[in-house]
Amino acid sequence: MEELTTLRHYLHQNPEVSQNEFETQKYLLSLLNKLNADKIEKTANTGILVSFIGKNFGKNILLRADIDALPIEETITTEYKSTITGVSHKCGHDGHATIMYGVAQHYAAQRPEKGNVYLLFQPAEENGWGARNVVADGTLKNLNIDMVFALHNLPGFKKHNIVCKTGSFTSSVVSLAAYFKGYTAHAAEPWNGRNPAGAISEYMLNALSLNAEEKPAYITVTPVHMEMGEKAYGISAGEGSVHLTVRADNNERLNKVMGVMRNMATEIAKKEELEVTFEVIEPFESNQNHPDAVNIIHKAANVAKLEYEGIADGFRFGEDFGIFTNIYPGAMFGIGSGEKCFPLHHPAYDYPDEITTTGITMFTTIQKEAQQ
Amino acid sequence: MEELTTLRHYLHQNPEVSQNEFETQKYLLSLLNKLNADKIEKTANTGILVSFIGKNFGKNILLRADIDALPIEETITTEYKSTITGVSHKCGHDGHATIMYGVAQHYAAQRPEKGNVYLLFQPAEENGWGARNVVADGTLKNLNIDMVFALHNLPGFKKHNIVCKTGSFTSSVVSLAAYFKGYTAHAAEPWNGRNPAGAISEYMLNALSLNAEEKPAYITVTPVHMEMGEKAYGISAGEGSVHLTVRADNNERLNKVMGVMRNMATEIAKKEELEVTFEVIEPFESNQNHPDAVNIIHKAANVAKLEYEGIADGFRFGEDFGIFTNIYPGAMFGIGSGEKCFPLHHPAYDYPDEITTTGITMFTTIQKEAQQ
Structure with missing residues (x-):
């Protein structure tokens, strides 16, 4: 866990805006290359796809984390604050990338029992070009993906709560x-x-x-x-x-x-x-959560003993994961960042490191539940 | 005259904004260096001062031309239109620089009878840094300047008319x-x-x-x-x-x-x-025209058989020549560009080449009249 927090802080200190995640990609690759993944490849110019082949045939699952920062001058004063003037991780993608690296460590230690797992470190979510370019590159073409999942840290919700709904999760x-x-x-x-x-x-x-x-x-x-x-x-x-x-x-x-x-x-x-x-x-295309995928998320939350919070209305923010859920069945869910904290894109928002393990547990449990 | 028009068109095709007149300076220097001036030196980084020592002791006169262009995309379609996207000579400084080169040719052929003449090719008029930096550089310090003169081409006035007034000529x-x-x-x-x-x-x-x-x-x-x-x-x-x-x-x-x-x-x-x-x-400090200097301009216009047009109100535009007239007695005058033409800084304005000789005649006659 300490290693993951160090990684998150490193990413926070070295933020890069959409389509410029060159150093982020390089750094993540330097870590991922030490894991015995089955395949590691670049995608969408500044992104990475890591493949782990399951022990047995099963449902192939794509898990996605976005990695880009924003052109915002942050106001937090922690030791790990951004070193780049005018750029910072104000949407918690530093946390998303860290969670996904934790998931990679998990599958490096033990391959999935069933089905392949594809971990996508996706660039350029904030300007909508990341998902589009991953698709345009054809990176996912021959992977026989059955389902796609992504998460977002959610200020305003109880820390660790799993927030989800069927249908429109994020807006067009x-x-x-x-x-x-x-x-x-x-x-x-x-x-x-x-x-x-x-x-x-x-x-x-x-x-x-x-x-x-x-x-x-x-x-x-x-x-x-x-x-x-x-x-x-x-x-x-x-x-x-x-x-x-x-x-x-x-x-x-x-x-x-x-x-x-x-x-x-x-x-x-x-x-x-x-x-x-x-x-x-x-x-941004609206993110349509498939009922089957939402069921899997709900079950995974129960298995992981996390509180599941169904919501009536979707979020107003756009998310380019909608491009994937338009192609594959899948769903996006939220993990509460705490009820009393600054909102996303606020100069003082900071991803809470405590939810990193929650994210890893959710993704790996979802992968298992999806095989049922 | 053909040579001067060619120069004006060359400058028009290769405009540079305030404080970036590096190529303009280089090109003008290449021409000026062929004349047997008494001294040629750089000033204010991208400007030039050319000195001609008079045959006899007399009043030392500084004549000034600004040389910078503007960040405007022009709409004229002449053969010599700007080759730089988004930059063009929309204030006729290409003409001012050409006039001053003509004046240099004049004194290269025959030194002033009385008094030294200093020709200032001044950069960065449009942002007010040119005159300030010439003064700050100390370039004018030991020249014993007695009077300073400058001109501006003036759309809206009859072509070749000499436009002037005592007191505030341009605004603060x-x-x-x-x-x-x-x-x-x-x-x-x-x-x-x-x-x-x-x-x-x-x-x-x-x-x-x-x-x-x-x-x-x-x-x-x-x-x-x-x-x-x-x-x-x-x-x-x-x-x-x-x-x-x-x-x-x-x-x-x-x-x-x-x-x-x-x-x-x-x-x-x-x-x-x-x-x-x-x-x-x-x-911009308001340009205060000294009565003696205005008299000299008026006399020079008469000698040159040009129509002198006294105006009641000064112009609203600022001009950094005001920095010089705050230090030395002097005056700025206008030369009409024609009654029916586009105004200064309009994307379609173009300096009329016909007034180049008018400008040269005025400056050289002013130098003589100033000796009386």
């Missing part, structure tokens, strides 16, 4: 970027140009006013990014963009809100004599 | 950057963070509403730059900033507006539970 998410284009002028004579600042601000406020919580119906419009002009103080800006994520409790409402936002931006741009173009970015 | 300008700081959250749960998007938008609209034209009183607030968050669609943004330039017809009004803007930002930040800090950036 769409991001809408609106690009406003006018033209520059001297900053002394802005009337000679078409500056998008007013349009961008008006659009932003209008889009924020769409936020609504009429449970179970909801619309969540979140400003992610905005940029306009240059730090060139002689130039009245000529272009800028607004990047928003949009969530809703169902696809119909989501599409309706997207339409409203486009219309808003188009109207405002027209009024301000600007052009506007749109880009729809990184749709 | 201040830029105010407001940095809003909250904290990130998962984009699915923005309520767990403090996203500055609303505050930034509200502040921007409020600041824009301060624009007022009650001539001669005016306030010009121009949005130059805005940035917030990252293109990381899983993160609700935690920080962002708004960069505005502020101009007014006098310093009292300018200071008052700056105070109002700070208060606005502070109030909005408080309401949205954000921190806000401010930065005052790149103050």
